[in-house]
Amino acid sequence: MFTSILVANRGEIACRVFRTARRMGIRTIAVHSEADADALHVREADEAVLIGPAPARESYLDAAKVLAAARATGAEAIHPGYGFLSENADFAEAVMAAGLVWIGPPPAAIRAMGLKDAAKTLMIAAGVPVTPGYQGEDQSDAVLTAEAARIGYPVLIKAVAGGGGKGMKRVDRPEDFADGLASARREGQSSFGDPRVLIETYITRPRHIEVQVFGDTHGTVVHLYERDCSLQRRHQKVIEEAPAPGMDAATRKAVTDAAIKAARAVNYEGAGTIEFIADASDGLKADRIWFMEMNTRLQVEHPVTEAVTGVDLVEWQLRVAAGEPIPLRQEDIPLNGWAMEARLYAEDPANGFLPSIGKLEHFRLPEDIRIDAGVEQGGEVSQFYDPMIAKLIVHADTREEAAEALADACASVEVWPVKTNAGFLVRCLEHPRFVEGDVDTGFIGAEEASLSNARPSAKTTAAALATIGLRADEALRGKESSPWTDGLFAFRMNGAPTTPVVLYRDGERVAGELSGDHRGGAPRHSAFDVHLEGETFQAIGRPACVLIDGEQVSGAETGDGRVVVFEEGDAFEFTPRMRGGASGGPAADGSLRAPMPGKIVAAPAKPGDTVARGQPVVVLEAMKMEHALVAPFDGVVETVAAVGDQVADGTVLAVVTAAEK
Numbered sequence: 001m002f003t004s005i006l007v008a009n010r011g012e013i014a015c016r017v018f019r020t021a022r023r024m025g026i027r028t029i030a031v032h033s034e035a036d037a038d039a040l041h042v043r044e045a046d047e048a049v050l051i052g053p054a055p056a057r058e059s060y061l062d063a064a065k066v067l068a069a070a071r072a073t074g075a076e077a078i079h080p081g082y083g084f085l086s087e088n089a090d091f092a093e094a095v096m097a098a099g100l101v102w103i104g105p106p107p108a109a110i111r112a113m114g115l116k117d118a119a120k121t122l123m124i125a126a127g128v129p130v131t132p133g134y135q136g137e138d139q140s141d142a143v144l145t146a147e148a149a150r151i152g153y154p155v156l157i158k159a160v161a162g163g164g165g166k167g168m169k170r171v172d173r174p175e176d177f178a179d180g181l182a183s184a185r186r187e188g189q190s191s192f193g194d195p196r197v198l199i200e201t202y203i204t205r206p207r208h209i210e211v212q213v214f215g216d217t218h219g220t221v222v223h224l225y226e227r228d229c230s231l232q233r234r235h236q237k238v239i240e241e242a243p244a245p246g247m248d249a250a251t252r253k254a255v256t257d258a259a260i261k262a263a264r265a266v267n268y269e270g271a272g273t274i275e276f277i278a279d280a281s282d283g284l285k286a287d288r289i290w291f292m293e294m295n296t297r298l299q300v301e302h303p304v305t306e307a308v309t310g311v312d313l314v315e316w317q318l319r320v321a322a323g324e325p326i327p328l329r330q331e332d333i334p335l336n337g338w339a340m341e342a343r344l345y346a347e348d349p350a351n352g353f354l355p356s357i358g359k360l361e362h363f364r365l366p367e368d369i370r371i372d373a374g375v376e377q378g379g380e381v382s383q384f385y386d387p388m389i390a391k392l393i394v395h396a397d398t399r400e401e402a403a404e405a406l407a408d409a410c411a412s413v414e415v416w417p418v419k420t421n422a423g424f425l426v427r428c429l430e431h432p433r434f435v436e437g438d439v440d441t442g443f444i445g446a447e448e449a450s451l452s453n454a455r456p457s458a459k460t461t462a463a464a465l466a467t468i469g470l471r472a473d474e475a476l477r478g479k480e481s482s483p484w485t486d487g488l489f490a491f492r493m494n495g496a497p498t499t500p501v502v503l504y505r506d507g508e509r510v511a512g513e514l515s516g517d518h519r520g521g522a523p524r525h526s527a528f529d530v531h532l533e534g535e536t537f538q539a540i541g542r543p544a545c546v547l548i549d550g551e552q553v554s555g556a557e558t559g560d561g562r563v564v565v566f567e568e569g570d571a572f573e574f575t576p577r578m579r580g581g582a583s584g585g586p587a588a589d590g591s592l593r594a595p596m597p598g599k600i601v602a603a604p605a606k607p608g609d610t611v612a613r614g615q616p617v618v619v620l621e622a623m624k625m626e627h628a629l630v631a632p633f634d635g636v637v638e639t640v641a642a643v644g645d646q647v648a649d650g651t652v653l654a655v656v657t658a659a660e661k
Helices: 011-023 040-044 063-073 089-097 107-114 116-126 141-151 174-192 249-265 302-309 313-321 399-411 422-430 443-452 458-476
Strands: 004-007 027-033 047-052 077-079 155-163 166-171 197-201 206-215 221-233 236-242 270-279 289-295 338-345 362-364 370-373 388-396 414-416 499-505 508-516 526-532 535-542 545-548 551-557 563-567 570-574 591-593 598-602 616-622 625-630 635-640 652-658
Touching: 004 011, 004 063, 011 027, 011 040, 011 313, 011 370, 011 388, 027 040, 027 063, 047 063, 063 089, 077 313, 089 107, 107 116, 107 289, 116 155, 116 197, 116 249, 116 289, 141 174, 141 197, 155 174, 166 174, 174 197, 174 598, 174 616, 174 625, 206 249, 206 313, 221 249, 221 302, 221 443, 236 302, 236 399, 236 422, 249 270, 249 289, 270 313, 302 313, 302 338, 302 370, 302 388, 338 399, 338 422, 388 399, 399 422, 414 551, 414 563, 414 570, 422 443, 458 499, 458 508, 458 526, 458 535, 458 545, 458 551, 458 563, 458 570, 499 570, 598 625, 616 635, 616 652
Parallel strands: 004 027, 004 077, 027 047
Antiparallel strands: 155 166, 155 197, 206 221, 206 270, 221 236, 236 338, 270 289, 338 388, 362 414, 370 388, 499 508, 508 526, 526 535, 535 545, 545 551, 551 563, 563 570, 591 652, 598 616, 616 625, 635 652
8 A cells, every 4th residue: 555645636525535545544645726725625634735826727737737746745646536637548647657556547448438429339339228319520510400400309418528517508499509509519628628519318307327336456346336416407416315216126236237337348447437317207217227428536426325335435446546456345335324415515596506706704514414525614715616615415224314414404504705505405405306206307497496596584584683783782882883883873772662673685675673671681691572574583692693582593793784694504694784786696787797707708699689588698607617697687788798808706797778668
């Protein structure tokens, strides 16, 4: 076994690999960009090396700099994590040529499975069932358009070098094919340096089933059962679980046998995942599951497999890379209970899931479950990297218990001012269809309106009003005044019968009244009533620690005139004054602002065009994805930013004038 390892990655996967390496007594080495100088993975390593500026192409994707860091630190092996260089066969060869151990599959296997079209051809030859479609060399618009018509709509356009949902577009109508093709090509070129695509028939009720496989240098290949990753949004996995709900013994044998056959076809070594698409219109059936692709690396969702099998997959990676055999025989690998994982993203579900960047001034995650995180309070979510900030993993005896435990965990997440999808995850996990196991990859799209939009309960709003009163009461006891006391001068809990308080949330006015009788409040605590929309709540406590009707409500004060209250994973901001138009959305004047720094890659609408509410006007590429900014109302486009422009956060990208009524 080698004694030192460099992880050519960042964030939670680097921290995850370090954790196992430390347990095995292996020295750990991190690499980092200038943007990650204070990142958690840098501090957790025994040694860290700066390899370049913030952009990934100039740091984490620069193979020469990574190898130079390995030589300078005396690393004996390199673990690529996932993403970045993990499936780059040239990098794997360079690592081996430098006399280092490559903790991954053979470069030939990476190449064989790296391009979706070539992999499908290889699987057909190996007797593995594949999804019907087109993966030919002719990439002309005319041929691709004709093949889509032959396959029949809806179709799925996929970048041949894609992964993680990037470069993947569903097209339902022939007239939309050209736009979908152009977008898939752009994302393929931007993310993978390859604009080529393939086309597949789109299965209307698809389930995403994948099998964890593992091979060693002694010719052994085993599987560690399946995972279900059907809960997706824009082809990005959101919640994963193991085993797959509704999987019977016959179907499991068929899909795991196919996975083993696929791995053997490329002489696979190390950790890999064979991904399948299943037609779930009549449940899972052995003859209705087809090969999609292979990920020749460790997967983001590997913790659920670890939970149900009791296997440390990173330890297996290290042992296999060191030439050791797989520690367990196939028949000795257990399958116990149920595990689920939720991906916590820095994104705003209420604003089209646009990524959210900035400093994590308040960051609190549950402590009684497994958390794989790459950030901590005070850390930064950067515009340069993927917006996933943590994974929450639970294990229970049954699926119902696992779903309930994960929902509770997501509900306890507190993050501010960076926005997250925690509340969205809670609503997914508690949705009756998910609880019943009635999900497919279209579930979130079908239910998105109810899953994305969150409103604070009356109790949460009352807590915000109470916090205003508490700050005012403290200030008038002699403490330093704050923006919260503006407009509340001379307010006392035991003064006038009622005192009106007005707040705003997302531009919406919230009015209530406070009345005080000091019902036995503890010293330096206030107790009073909050009257809101015909209801009365009893409040007691201090700012950011308020009891409403005897139940604690968690919150955080921002220090600039706002208060944030956390409820079921969501963070609701209240302010006693109307805040100006926020970036990332349409202002009242119809201006569309950049939600983050990025590059304009398309402008579907031109000045003078008439647009309908919700119609894309300009497309921004940021954080490795394309984001369409849409018309806020029916109107006429006045201005649009130029394609190719690099823009800053808050830049006006387009202006739409409302249509006359």
